[in-house]
Amino acid sequence: MIIFRYLLKEVAKTQLAVFFVLMTIFISQKFVRVLGDASEGSIPGQLVMTFIALKIPDLAGFILPLSLFLGVLLAYGRIYADSEMTVLHACGVSEWYVVRVTLVLAFITAIFTGIFTLYLAPLASEYQYKVKEELAADSGLSALVSGRFQQTGNQDAVVFIHDKDRDTNSFNKVFVAQLPKGDNVDASIINSSLVYAKNGRVFEDDTGSQQLVLGDGIRYHRDIETKEFQSVAFNKYYIQIKDQEIEHQHRKLSAISTPELYNNMPAELESAYRATIQWRIAFPLACIILIFIAVPLSVVNPRQGKFAKMLPALMLFLGYLLLLTSMRSAIEKNAIPSIVGLWPIHISALFIGMMLLMKERSSGRIIKAKLPSFKRKSNKKMTEGKES
Template sequence: MIIFRYLLKEVAKTQLAVFFVLMTIFISQKFVRVLGDASEGSIPGQMVMIFIALKVPDLGGMMLPLSFFLGILLAYGRIYADNEMTVLHACGVSEWYVVRVTLILALVTAIFTGIFTLYLAPMASEYQYQVKDKLAADSGLSSLVAGRFQKTGNEKAVVFIHDKHRDDNSFDKVFLAQLPDENHLDDSIINSSLVYAKKGQVFEEESGSQRLVLSQGIRYHKDANSGEFQAVTFDKYYIQIQDQEIEQKHRKLSALPTHQLFNPPDADSAPEYSATIQWRIAFPLACIILTLIAVPLSVVNPRQGKFAKMLPLMLFLGYFLLLTAMKSGVERQALPSNIGLWPIHISALFMGIILLMRERSSGRKIKAKFPGFRRNTASDNKVRDIKE
């Protein structure tokens, strides 16, 4: 039990450290990207942390298998480098026992990964679409930022506001230029009406349309007959800044709940639905399969140091690149959906079994049970005796 807890503790501790480092790196990249969108006015500044939080489930589902794979390599690599594993083997701890202990932690990691990929990530993606739809529907009100020229939601006017009051969504010192109609796009901007008002406020109607109400202002426009400019003062001035409610955008399959993917709407979309299901299952399944690969590859020579076996990281990258390629092939119907990603999983599992059986005492015991192996071994011994 002491050895059991020791092995689990070392791998889990290293896995968590790698996981938090990877999450910090990738979340920082997402933060910079979202912050850039906020600075351009695409999303409100107060929504930055919400968009970052919605990226966490998707990143967590991808980072857990990688952190577990690296955790095994680093933890067991240190144990081998410090000759601790040699002492454990001398005390009767076999390689298969180490694998069984690691598979327990792999099962726990696979459960958490499945929660991320099968439940939390689709839910976060759907909520992100809802937030974007709400921002698009409320673009006339939320996109108006003080000190910046911006188009209205229907792109029929350009608005500049000096100050914005968040408590009642009112504006101070509003400048507005109504753009020419679509049929008169060749007209100069000078032919458009220019409006300046001391106060302004946005009102939303039940139909989803929005109007900007300006007060205490003056409007400059060019008379179509005389060609002269006229200035008209007004107490109230209305302009439509959004014509109708924005329709709900098409959702990607990443936003659909997992149980809905089992019922595609038609035969044409069935391959894409099947590829999405297998992609979500691939991450939890990879935690189990990669354990069989990482444990034998974590063996290092004490003279080489614990980082000598970091090259197996290329196997992990190749594994997921192949999964990505197979998923794309299924979606394009270049591969049968019933085959899907399973050949990659089976190949990786077969590689893990070979690595475990190679030069392992427990593996040689399993091989010795086969008659063909015993005959080959006896013939090899005779050849060795003749050569000697």
């Protein structure tokens, strides 16, 4: 029981460290992309953390099997490099026992991975689509950013605000350029009306349409008949902005829940639906299958160091992932029957792991077989030395 807890603790501790490091790296990359979209005005600044949080389930479902694989390699590699595993083998701890101990952690990781890939990731993807639809339906006034020229939802006006109060949704020093509709760009610029107001706010009526209400300002416009510019001072000026209707975007299969994929499977998209379901199941299965590859590859010579087999192990992991991706693409294109699925890749990876494990076991038997004869010879020499 002590050995069981020791091995489990070492692998779990290393896995958590690798998981948090990889999550930090991938989330940082997503953060840079989302922050770039926010700086361009594509999304409001207050929704940056929301979009980042919606990426976490998808990333966690992919990183959990990888963190377990690297955790086993690093933890057992360190134990082998320090000759601790040699002592454990001498005490009767076999490779199969190490595999069984590691499979306990693998099953726990597979459960959490399944929760992410089968439930949380589709839910987050669907919510992300809804947020994008609401942003597309918004007229753009509530998403105005101070110090930047932005076009309204109906594409008929350009608004610039000097300062914005988020609590009251009011503006200070507002500039609005209302462009008349027309194909002639020069005529549109000349005939445009320019409005400057000291303050403004967004008003939403009972019908849901939004208006920009400006106060204490001046409107400059060009009279079409006299072709003279006129200025009109006002206390209040209303600019009607027509809200866009919510356009439901075409959902990718990643945004559809797993029960809906399984129960509502159209005949023309049956292959794509089955490929998506098997892709979501592949990551929990990979947590278990990769153990049979990681444990034998973690066996290193103390002189080599714990990173001796890290490169071939990573190559096997990447090959496994790329083959799964290629097989999924082939199923979606009907190049491979959907009934075959991703199972050939899983079975092949499991077979490679079993072969590696049997190889380590056979080499262990040879060492153990030579160990008693070596002890007898050494004891015999020591006895002869004492007699002489």
